[in-house]
Amino acid sequence: MKLATLKDGSRDGRLMLVNRQLTAMTEAGAAATMQQLIENWDELAPQLEARNSALNNSEWAGAEAFDPARLMAPLPRAYQFVDASSFLNHGKIMEQAYNLSVKKTPGIPILVQRQGDDFVNAVDDYAFPTEADQCDFEGEIAVILDDVPAGVTLENAESHIKLFTLINDVSMRGHLFRELQMGFGLINAKPATTFAPVACTLDELGDSFANGRVNLDMVVHRNHQWFGNPNGREMDFSFAELISHWAYNRNLGAGTVLGTGTFSNAGYREVGSACLAERRAVEVIDTGESTTPFIQYGDSLQFEMFASDRSSLFGKIDQTFVAGNGTGPRTKPVAANSRNGEVC
């Protein structure tokens, strides 16, 4: 089952069913919003199946054309959002390039608490205040959870994953190192997050979900030119391992979002990267300096993931970055530092 949320002027939008080919969509009916569906999954999800089946068989009279521009993020806002950094290869490259050392504890994943509002849809322009903030992207898979009780076991954690989607975890590298050094996490370094137009259930992934990981390529283009296609199978922690560590002493409410962290593979010289910072780090390792620029106003980014049958799983993030965001003058940005900024 594939789901999306229609812009209807409200903060939570209207839940839509989308067909597998991403050509048609219609109101879900049984659930008004994604949050309502997640909170009542066992009761409501089965009620969507008849209409979903008709939509996929082109037998649903109420179907309209699938249009990402009319959609919000699949879950427009969430009561909790944590982003992991579960591909350790990415950190290794960053630490090698900049002689850094992140004090990790073996077996314990890096999880970053994030804001659950200000989620951006897949094709609207993304505005940010100044190129000096060193705007970067991170291609990730995100899962949406139902209620996870504190202390959930490793064995039970995966069953709480209800939906999968794709995100661009937009990062402002010019603020990252200063905030990391303080130790209290990321604020100015992590503004709004962009979501693919569609979220899908586990069965849509088929055999591609194995070993607690999405074994598919994250296909990333910058200005429609190939940038990388690292694969999800190299996650150093499974979703279950991330969830069980996170929920050790807290409940995770229905609608909680978990990101994998930027995709990164050991074979990065062949498959490329899913963020600029990693490519810039490789350039530093190879030549001593970075030549790939951070996001400039007018740049566009494309992210997509394809099922084994080559169909697009979540639709495409295709977004242009522009000047602006917010009203009137901002607090003075901290001076960016092109090298120190590029941690993680």
Place this chain on the structure above:
Amino acid sequence: MKLATLKDGSRDGRLMLVNRQLTAMTEAGAAATMQQLIENWDELAPQLEARNSALNNSEWAGAEAFDPARLMAPLPRAYQFVDASSFLNHGKIMEQAYNLSVKKTPGIPILVQRQGDDFVNAVDDYAFPTEADQCDFEGEIAVILDDVPAGVTLENAESHIKLFTLINDVSMRGHLFRELQMGFGLINAKPATTFAPVACTLDELGDSFANGRVNLDMVVHRNHQWFGNPNGREMDFSFAELISHWAYNRNLGAGTVLGTGTFSNAGYREVGSACLAERRAVEVIDTGESTTPFIQYGDSLQFEMFASDRSSLFGKIDQTFVAGNGTGPRTKPVAANSRNGEVC
């Protein structure tokens, strides 16, 4: 105006009006939930005034007895929660006691992204998995914001504060140092947050809100014995300064919660502290070792703040800490470290 949320079996509860003396409450009527009120403040808040006036004049027939046990957190869940560390005196004591250095940038506040769900009411038991996690409290004021546009100016930031309340930012010191060292913020160190039963509008604070700060004592008792009463006037950053830095490049959605960080005063030897870690640090400075224990199962904590007329502004947090929380076995807790744990 004083507001609370009644437990009604739903996730968001039912919005209640509470009289100034905290003796009577009744359904708000015009708004069903706190989130709905905050999202439509300018339209709905005026509609509550007639009933609020009648309630305060004992002329409202529908009034029932105020009962904290029947209430949830005033806002039971939020799309964004950030906790500041705006009393620098607290950090100075911690750094002196443990020879630590937090790499702060002058003029830039410490803000910690936190989870907006799993908010706990004022009098329900608080369960945590093991005393080895070094359970601590932090007495803070929290404000609830309406929609704050990215780039909000310092001048406009304060106008987005709609409500004030009191929180115990429960902290697990045994996980704190490990998580701070990684740099990515706090997860196991910061489980569920406890809220006072009542939130109130600015006018209830009267002259006590000045210079962008709540100039009142945070009265803290442990097991009904005085622990401290530091004053809010010593915040090193005003609420407006915290909000404008935070919203530099992101929108804050209606219902966003901002905590001040644990109250801490330069005159801590007279007024005491609002958390155990700070008292333990003073003991280390004075004698080389801490003697005040972290929260033990069975301990209770009381937090309250009084208006200039000595009335209780938010009602009292009076909570007992117990073993448990969650279902079944947990992931193995990281070994606690009684000294390294006590940063911030």
